[in-house]
Amino acid sequence: MLEKVTHNFEKTVIVGIVTQQQNEDKLNEYLDELEFLTFTAGGEVVKRFSQKMDKPNPKTFVGTGKIEDINTYIKENEVSTVIFDDELTPAQQKNITKILDCKVLDRTNLILDIFAQRAETSYARTQVELAQCQYLLPRLSGMWTHLERQRGGIGMRGPGETEIETDRRIVRDRIALLKDKIKTIDKQMSIQRSNRGAMVRVALVGYTNVGKSTLMNAIGKSDVFVENKLFATLDTTVRKVVIKNLPFLLSDTVGFIRKLPTQLVESFKSTLDEVREADLLLHVVDISHADFEDHIASVNQILQDIKSSDKPTIMVFNKIDSFKHLTIAEDDLITEKTTKHYTLEEWKNTWMSKVGEKHALFISAKKKENFEEFREKVYEAVREIHITRFPYNKFLYPDYKDAIEKEDE
Incomplete structure (x- = not known):
């Protein structure tokens, strides 16, 4: 939960439902994220409403009794905005607005609004x-x-x-x-990308607010805007980076999110082209976030949607300095151990071990922990791609004879 604020923030309530596909724990995760989205947009969530239903009410999303509860609460507490966790149909939005007589938004509308704020x-x-x-x-x-x-x-x-x-x-x-x-702009950007030549392209991808821009600043010595809010940066930033005399292009892309509006995927096609045309992906994950596995699945789904899931990828588990786990006392025989109790070492021994040492890194971009290892792994991955493109590169093979011998092998 976010700390309550009192300065010029719109009083807001958020609404979600528990269904067969979405249990109460999952709903609470989504509502936590919706609250952070609301905070990012300039709102203060003062109340959450939820209801268990087989499926959303086609007229008012939630049941008539629940909509009356919401109506009573917003009138008594002078709430100006109600935000629903799922996308409302035009009919639902119209009906709910008539009943509540206030501003009614859904998750899609909220995300679009944040993008409108952030577009520079x-x-x-x-x-x-x-x-x-x-x-x-x-x-x-x-x-x-x-x-x-x-x-x-x-x-x-x-x-x-x-x-x-x-x-x-x-x-x-x-x-x-x-x-x-x-x-027109897409054509211009396509020409710009083609003018970059045959340099290896590396793209940072990941869920929103996982530290991509911080990592970009640390590697590329650039000055990308960083803030602890969702979608802090929208515009793709591309920087030339050199590690051990090996140059490559590094791009920071817009963060992904669960239930990403399809309208945004379509309109941000050119931004996502940076991912499509990349030779190597650095999939950045906030390992300190309780739902990081869901975030990975969401990003992988979007990569699949834009036909980029088969690219060489290094998993970069960021924010190890913020990682915390719940401890269980040795004499506690009742509490069931779950992933929330895993230490970082225990996590590394789960499915992460299958990713392999070559393709998984654990770092803190903010504090530059394990940063030399990170640079070395990225260098090796870029070098592998670079060699196939420039077999006689003087930085990789200073002696031309060595290059010939390599080719013969």
Whole structure:
């Protein structure tokens, strides 16, 4: 749980459901993440609501009794925003807004809003606006009067606050215009990538807030923005890095997240092209996070979706300085030992041992723990790729005769 704050944060409640596919523990994990997302967007979660259901209510997502409980609470406590953990259908959003008479968002809308806050460059802003327009298009009929009434704050950034009066035709035209603009920029970025030559490309991938940008700064001696919030950086940063006279290109990509909106995957295609075109992936994992195995699965799924799951990959388990485990007293015969009680060494002996020494690293990017080992492993992996591309490279084979002998072998 986040510490409560009192300064200029929107009072918010969050809502989720327990289903056959999502038990109570899993829901609590998602709501923890939703609370962090809300905090990142500028909100303060004052209450959580949950309900056990076979499937979401098609009209109001939760049952009528629960929606009345939520309505009573927000009226008594002057709550301005209600956020649902799953994506609402246009009909659900319209019905819930009528009942609650306040700002109603879902997880997708919240993530899009954070992206709107974080977009710094014209390209990132264009990508985010396209995703927002695609999300808003089927929801136009019931949203504009609601948006007109609730100006500013979470979920109101981007096209929502400037295009309240628009109709579907204008939004469709805007989508077409944004797609054309992105196509033009994509071509420019593709040319830029091709102009980098045949240098080995390494991409940092991973869940949001796992320390990719901190690692980027440590390796590349760059100055990428770092903050303990979700999606601190959106724009891909590419730096030339040299380890032992061996140069390669290192890119820091946008962080992934569970239930990543499909609109964002589509509009951030060019950003994800950095991953698609990489020769080597450094999959960064926050091992101090209780749900890091779920995070790995989410990232692997997205890599599979963008056809990049078969690339050479080094697993980089970061934040070992923050890793904590629950201890069990020696005379405690009741408490069942779970993964929450594993030490770092015990974790290394689980499925991680199958990853192999060559493809798994345990570091702290912030404190540079095990950093020399990290640099050495990355150097070896890049060198392996480099040799196939430049068999007579003077840095790898100073003596030309040695190169010939290598070729003969």
